[in-house]
Amino acid sequence: MKKSILAILIAVLGFFSAAAAKPITVQLYPDSTFEGDETPEIYIYPAAKPNGQAIVCCPGGGYGMRAVDHEGHNFAKWFNDQGITLAVLQYRLPKGRTLVPGNDARQAVRVLRQNAAKYGIDKIGIMGFSAGGHLASTVATHYDATSRPDFQILFYPVITMDRSYTHMGTHDNLLGPNPTPGDEHVYSNNLMVTSDTPPAIIFFSSDDDVVPVANGVDYYTALVKNRVPASLVIYPTGGHGWGFGDNFKYKPEWQHELSTWLSVLREK
Numbered sequence: 001m002k003k004s005i006l007a008i009l010i011a012v013l014g015f016f017s018a019a020a021a022k023p024i025t026v027q028l029y030p031d032s033t034f035e036g037d038e039t040p041e042i043y044i045y046p047a048a049k050p051n052g053q054a055i056v057c058c059p060g061g062g063y064g065m066r067a068v069d070h071e072g073h074n075f076a077k078w079f080n081d082q083g084i085t086l087a088v089l090q091y092r093l094p095k096g097r098t099l100v101p102g103n104d105a106r107q108a109v110r111v112l113r114q115n116a117a118k119y120g121i122d123k124i125g126i127m128g129f130s131a132g133g134h135l136a137s138t139v140a141t142h143y144d145a146t147s148r149p150d151f152q153i154l155f156y157p158v159i160t161m162d163r164s165y166t167h168m169g170t171h172d173n174l175l176g177p178n179p180t181p182g183d184e185h186v187y188s189n190n191l192m193v194t195s196d197t198p199p200a201i202i203f204f205s206s207d208d209d210v211v212p213v214a215n216g217v218d219y220y221t222a223l224v225k226n227r228v229p230a231s232l233v234i235y236p237t238g239g240h241g242w243g244f245g246d247n248f249k250y251k252p253e254w255q256h257e258l259s260t261w262l263s264v265l266r267e268k
Contacts, residue, residue, distance in 0.1 A: 021045065023076070023088070026115075028107045034092075037066075040104040042087040042111065045076035050120030051083030053262060055153065056108045058089050060130030060241070063101065063173035066090065070243035071129040071155075078244070082259060085119050087112050091135065094174050098183070101174070105139045106147035113146070123266075125151040125198075129243060130211060131170040133157020134189065137219065140200070141192035151265055152200045153258065156208055156240055159215040160188040167211045190215075193222040199229040201261045203254055205238035233257050 023043035034040065042056065059071040066072075072088040079086045091104040105126065112124050126149040128136030133154040140152040158170045161184040175183050185191060200223055204216040216232060223230035235250045242248035 021080075023073075026111060028104060028111055037090065038092055039090070040092050040107070041090050042108050043073070043090070044112075044115075044119070045080055045086045045088075046119050047080045047083045047085045049083050050085060051266060052120065052122040053083070053125065053266060054085040054087065054112055054116075054119060054121040054123070055079065055125045055127050056087050056089055056105065056112060056136075056149070058091065058105055058126065058128035058132035058135045060128070060132040062131045062167065062169040063094050063134075064169065065093070066132075067129070067241075067243065070245055071132060071241075074244040078255070082262070084262070085112075085121060096176065098174055098176075098187075101135050102138050102142060105135050106143060109139065109143075109147045109149055123150040125149050125153060127153035127155075128157060129155040130241065131158050131167070131173075134159065134170060134174070134187075137189040137200075138187065140198050141189045141194075142186075148196075149198050151198050154200060154202045154216070154219070155243075156204050156211055157202065157215060157219070158211050159190050159219045161185075162188055165212045165214050190218040190222045193219070193226050193228065195226045195228065197223060197226065197228045199265065201231040201258065202233065203257075204232075204234045205240070205242075206234055206236050207238065208240045210240035231257075231261060 023045045026042050028040040057072050059066045059068045061067050076086045089108045092100045094100055109124055126136045126139050136152055140149055158167045160166050161171050202216045202220055204213045220230050220232040238248050
């Protein structure tokens with residue numbers, strides 16, 4: 001009996017040690033009033049021993065919801081253990097307001113940058129998953145002097161708004177079912193890349209049946225064409241939406257690839 005209780009205590013302590021510390025909640029527009037999950041804010045997980053890097057994390061969900069756990073909070077400890085501060089973004093969903101998610105993500109970069117000294121930060125990247133990858137790549141290609149990220153990390157991102165190979169749920173939730181060709185062009189982020197676009201690493205699975213892998217390939221091609229440092233990692237299987245899940249066969253591989261990429265980036 002005593003042995004069983006001890007085993008339980010060890011398991012409980014192990015659970016808490018494996019979890020990230022409770023985040024610090026920071027509202028993006030403290031002088032404005034919002035309701036419920038419409039409140040744009042970031043949940044900051046500061047690294048105990050910061051290496052200078054921080055990441056704004058944009059969970060996916062087709063711009064209709066936010067997968068804040070397996071594409072957000074669950075990444076915190078892994079990044080913190082490497083000295084990287086993570087800020088999980090609760091952005092407002094479009095609901096007919098195309099500009100709103102991008103405005104919130106850019107503001108998140110600004111707010112984190114304003115607190116850089118507090119958290120030991122000198123480089124801020126943006127990371128996104130699926131539609132959150134579209135949001136992250138939007139910030140990486142549509143920014144001003146105060147909101148340009150220093151790097152971008154994209155997991156199975158929606159990149160284009162071209163109806164022939166976009167994810168139509170993401171397309172319609174962001175732009176509406178009948179957008180102008182101009183809007184589709186502006187939010188096709190592979191067409192917005194310039195030589196000033198920040199470095200990127202892109203992850204995909206070949207068998208992704210939700211977001212065609214051509215989204216990642218075309219973005220990578222545009223980055224290379226503009227001489228932007230970029231990496232494209234495509235696994236043979238895995239489908240879509242794996243996030244931080246242990247059921248993804250190549251989890252150790254993407255962790256190694258990303259950790260190495262971030263380490264090399266720090267040396268530049």
